Amino acid sequence: MLRVGLTGGIGAGKSTVASRLAELGAVVVDADQMARAVVAPGTEGLAEVVATFGPQVVTSSGELDRAALGRIVFSDEAARRRLEAITHPRIATATAAAFAAVPGDSVGVHDVPLLVEKQMAADYHLVMVVHADVDERIRRLVTDRGMTAAEARSRVAAQVSDDARRQVADIWLDNTRGSADLLDLVDAAWRRRLAPFATNLAMHRPAEGVGHRPDDHVRARLAARLQRSVGERAVVSVLGTGFEVGGAEPTDELAAAVERAGYAPTSETTPAVAFLTCDPAWAGTPVHLAD
Numbered sequence: 480m481l482r483v484g485l486t487g488g489i490g491a492g493k494s495t496v497a498s499r500l501a502e503l504g505a506v507v508v509d510a511d512q513m514a515r516a517v518v519a520p521g522t523e524g525l526a527e528v529v530a531t532f533g534p535q536v537v538t539s540s541g542e543l544d545r546a547a548l549g550r551i552v553f554s555d556e557a558a559r560r561r562l563e564a565i566t567h568p569r570i571a572t573a574t575a576a577a578f579a580a581v582p583g584d585s586v587g588v589h590d591v592p593l594l595v596e597k598q599m600a601a602d603y604h605l606v607m608v609v610h611a612d613v614d615e616r617i618r619r620l621v622t623d624r625g626m627t628a629a630e631a632r633s634r635v636a637a638q639v640s641d642d643a644r645r646q647v648a649d650i651w652l653d654n655t656r657g658s659a660d661l662l663d664l665v666d667a668a669w670r671r672r673l674a675p676f677a678t679n680l681a682m683h684r685p686a687e688g689v690g691h692r693p694d695d696h697v698r699a700r701l702a703a704r705l706q707r708s709v710g711e712r713a714v715v716s717v718l719g720t721g722f723e724v725g726g727a728e729p730t731d732e733l734a735a736a737v738e739r740a741g742y743a744p745t746s747e748t749t750p751a752v753a754f755l756t757c758d759p760a761w762a763g764t765p766v767h768l769a770d
Contacts (some may be wrong), residue, residue: 480578481586481677484602486644486757487609489634490616490624492654496609497590498643499665505586505673508577510593517569518543528566532558549575584681586673600647600700601620601707604676604741604758607668608648609627610641611655627729647700649760676741685743685755690762697761705766708740709733718767725769731766742766 483505487493501507501620517524520541528548536548550558581587588607591599600606611619613635620631641751645651650668654661679686693701698717704716705722713733714726723738734753738744742754745765754766 480581480583480606481673482578482603483586483588483673484594484599484606485588485590485609486592486606487652488611488638488641489592490619490631491593491609491611492652492658493590493609495661496607496652496665497588500588500669502588503629503666504667505588507580507588507590508574510574510591513570513577514566517566517573520679524565524569531561532566538750551757555611584677586668586669586677595643595647597746601703604613604680604704605649605673606647607650607652608644609654609661611645611653613641615655632735641679642708646696648733649689649700672758672760676757679743679757679759683743684757685737686759686762687747688759688762690756690758690760690764693761693764698722701756701764705737705740709736712736714762720763721767723766723767723769729768729770737768750756752759 483500485493485497485500485507486498496566497507497509516522518528519525525537525543527713528543532548532551536551536587548562552562559585565584578587587590589603591597594600594606616635617628617631620634621624621628626634637744650672652664652668654696666717675686702715702717702722705724709715709724711729713724716723716725724733734744737754741757743757744751752765756762756764758764
């Protein structure tokens with residue numbers, strides 16, 4: 480399964496992109512929906528939240544009173560950490576189960592507003608970022624969500640900068656001009672990159688042809704993904720236009736970890752190249768296993 484992280488600032492148009500990807504055949508897992516589900520009425524998560532913070536955090540109908548809970552945790556870091564200790568493990572378990580159910584030849588999209596803030600970029604084969612200029616986002620929040628201009632600016636300012644999102648973006652979707660152009664960009668990304676990448680992964684084959692040569696910034700992103708996948712068992716080093724995975728005796732488990740990061744064994748007989756990327760954008764980028 481191709482794992483795609485989808486993020487963007489509030490008001491940028493992330494929901495529009497998620498809906499289009501679902502129409503194209505992706506399985507979308509919404510982090511916000513997961514967060515609500517683990518504290519829904521009748522769940523163990525809600526029961527633990529009530530036991531920790533008191534009955535004032537539920538409404539008369541038995542649902543979580545998010546405003547009341549927010550007044551407690553947003554002004555008290557210790558309280559916020561207690562809440563996260565309750566919700567985060569449950570969200571992680573539910574998310575893992577959702578992705579485990581995605582067919583192996585599919586595109587699984589994780590819709591995560593705080594992907595950059597939580598340093599999750601290396602968890603995915605690709606990261607898609609939806610962008611719109613700050614003034615346009617504020618206008619949308621005022622017009623579409625009924626916020627005051629001050630509230631909208633405060634919400635935007637509380638998130639990471641556009642520069643921080645650009646640092647992790649493999650696919651940058653500019654939504655400044657409106658939804659029609661945005662949908663065209665999504666369709667093109669699906670056709671040219673996501674769908675062929677997913678097929679290559681499912682068939683355990685490298686991308687065809689020769690792609691762009693990764694620059695230093697791209698190599699850093701790719702290396703971080705490799706390192707996240709192989710874990711502490713090995714060290715990933717940049718080697719020319721590709722990478723070397725070493726520091727541990729090569730094993731079947733290490734090779735499998737490289738494949739999970741988005742690479743496939745090469746058909747070449749020389750041992751110099753063990754794997755090539757499945758990503759058509761960087762076709763030909765190698766990973767060597769150190770002797």
